[in-house]
Structures are given as structure tokens and as C-alpha cells.
Amino acid sequence: MQSQITKDITIDDDGLAHLEEVLKLNLLVFGEDRLINRMDHQPILFLTAHCERQLAGFKIGYSLNRDIFYSAKGATSPLFRRRGIATRLLFAMMSKAAAMGFKELQYDTFPVKYPGMVVLGFKNGFQIKRMIWNREYGDYQIRLSRIIK
């Protein structure tokens, strides 16, 4: 069942073309209109996952410096969870960032609020780079990191 559905997922760097749907999914999942603070980073990757012609997920990232690419936000639609979509988006970002010459992918996550990305990261070779208490979120903010090739 899982592999059947997983085969039908397409990943593209075409987020701006699907901005309206992405904003709806962002609002549904995160309860906010803000996607990320700024969209004028260079370079930026704005990936979408589609399944059965519907937006199934998205992931946005940009460079922190010449070596580190940072995944700033991502989500999978509740209709398509646990089918490997976030994993596919993560691997697509790692491979595109590596092709651009970046050496490391990093992202922040909040383990109490969003446990999925911690587990997913650990399963895929990410390690904790640092952890701070984020008073605004009322949660730890964990920076995960992995070398990419």
C-alpha cells in the first residue's frame, strides 16, 4: 500500500506556482498566514510534493552561508501523512542543495510541538547541533544537521 502510493508522488521546485495552495496548507498545519519571514533569499528552494494531483506537502529552504543550506519550513497535508512524503522532500532538498555546492543541511524543530521531524531526522542521519529553550514556543528548539553529498 505504502509503496504504491509513494510511487505516485512528484517533487518539484515550483512552490511559487502553487503559492495559494501552499498558503492554505501552511495555515491549516501551522495556524498562521506567514510562510517564512522573507522570500528573497538567494538561492532559495521552494519544493512541492503532489500526489493524486493534489498538493501533498511543501518544503522551503535557503542558504545560511556558502556551506550550509537551511530548511526553514515544511509540512505534509494531513491527508497524505506517513507515506514518505516529508522524507522525499527532505532528500530532494539535500540532493539539490548538494548539487549547488552546499556541504550541510540544517533545520530547526520543536520536539514537543512537532515530534515528527525529530524522529524523521534521526532516522535519516541527522544529529543534534544545538538545543535552546524557546520561550515563545514553550518548547525546546533543536537544530539538526547532516552532511550532504
Ligand SMILES: CC(C)(COP(=O)(O)OP(=O)(O)OC[C@H]1O[C@@H](n2cnc3c(N)ncnc32)[C@H](O)[C@@H]1OP(=O)(O)O)[C@@H](O)C(=O)NCCC(=O)NCCS
Ligand atoms: C512532520 C511531518 C512533516 C512528517 O510528514 P510525513 O510525510 O508524514 O513523514 P514521512 O511519511 O516521510 O515519515 C517518515 C518517518 O518519520 C517518522 N514520523 C513521521 N511523522 C511522525 C510523527 N508524527 N511522530 C513520530 N514519528 C513520525 C516515522 O518514523 C516515519 O516513518 P513510518 O511512517 O514508517 O513510521 C508531518 O507530520 C507534518 O507536516 N507535521 C506538522 C508540521 C511539522 O511538524 N513540520 C515540521 C516542523 S519542524
